[in-house]
Amino acid sequence: MEEIIIDIDESGEISVETRGFRGKACLEESQFVKDLLGHELFRQLTPAYYITEKIKTKKYLKLCG
Amino acid sequence: MINLSHISKIELEIKYLDALIYACNRLGFEFVENQNTYRWYGRWVGDSPLPEGISKDELGRCDHAIKIPGCTYEIGVVKKNNMYILLWDSWDSKLRLAIGHNAGIIKQAYTAELVRYKARLKGYSVLEKKTQKGIRIVLQK
Numbered sequence: 026m027e028e029i030i031i032d033i034d035e036s037g038e039i040s041v042e043t044r045g046f047r048g049k050a051c052l053e054e055s056q057f058v059k060d061l062l063g064h065e066l067f068r069q070l071t072p073a074y075y076i077t078e079k080i081k082t083k084k085y086l087k088l089c090g
Numbered sequence: 091m092i093n094l095s096h097i098s099k100i101e102l103e104i105k106y107l108d109a110l111i112y113a114c115n116r117l118g119f120e121f122v123e124n125q126n127t128y129r130w131y132g133r134w135v136g137d138s139p140l141p142e143g144i145s146k147d148e149l150g151r152c153d154h155a156i157k158i159p160g161c162t163y164e165i166g167v168v169k170k171n172n173m174y175i176l177l178w179d180s181w182d183s184k185l186r187l188a189i190g191h192n193a194g195i196i197k198q199a200y201t202a203e204l205v206r207y208k209a210r211l212k213g214y215s216v217l218e219k220k221t222q223k224g225i226r227i228v229l230q231k
Contacts, residue, residue, distance in 0.1 A: 026230060027230070027231055028228055028229065028230050029209075029229040030226060031201070031205055031229070032224065032226050033198045033201045033224050033225050034224040035191065035198065035224050036194035037190075037192055037194035038194075039101075040097060040100070041097070041100060042094055042096070042098075043094070043096055044093060044095065045095075052096065055098070057208070057212065058205060058209075058229075059100055061204060062100050062102055062103070062201060062205070063100050063101045063102045063103035064100070064101055065099070065100055065101075066098075066100065066101050067098065067099040068096060068099075069098075070095070070096045071094050071096060071097070073093035073094060073095040074095045076093075
């Protein structure tokens with residue numbers, strides 16, 4: 026499941042996290058929240074950000090000729 | 091466990107007056123549109139830093155105001171560069187308690203109201219819960 030999580034503490038500090046996205050989609054999907062609220066001060070990308078979709082490839086063996 | 095892909099810190103800019111009004115309703119505060127002054131000590135004595143972009147001559151004047159039950163002083167809402175700046179005199183301890191450090195409680199309610207409304211328009215389901223540190227909003231598609 027893909028989630029955007031917004032935490033707002035008692036002093037008004039806001040952090041935005043994305044979970045369940047693969048690759049750059051998390052930045053695209055959460056941009057509307059950032060635009061809505063103000064501007065981004067800091068961003069940290071985690072290893073999940075660099076995971077790409079698995080691409081299926083088919084290999085054909087030449088049987089003759 | 092769902093993989094965390096990135097974390098961002100956001101500096102809040104209050105741009106939507108409707109969401110600020112909803113935030114006041116949520117907190118039991120009264121938003122008074124077009125009230126041009128707000129109640130405070132009356133002159134700046136340097137006991138707290140001036141908000142960015144505000145001079146001491148501008149204190150006491152506003153475009154709208156927020157009244158908080160039980161508080162003598164009020165909050166001024168000033169429109170500047172398409173954003174709204176909140177002004178208040180933190181000498182009033184009841185006001186300080188009601189709005190939290192740096193008006194964090196108002197900012198929290200504003201963020202929650204704005205995100206809930208706009209995220210639903212974009213087709214997200216929205217969950218809101220209280221946490222130890224504040225409020226958590228979870229958007230799911």
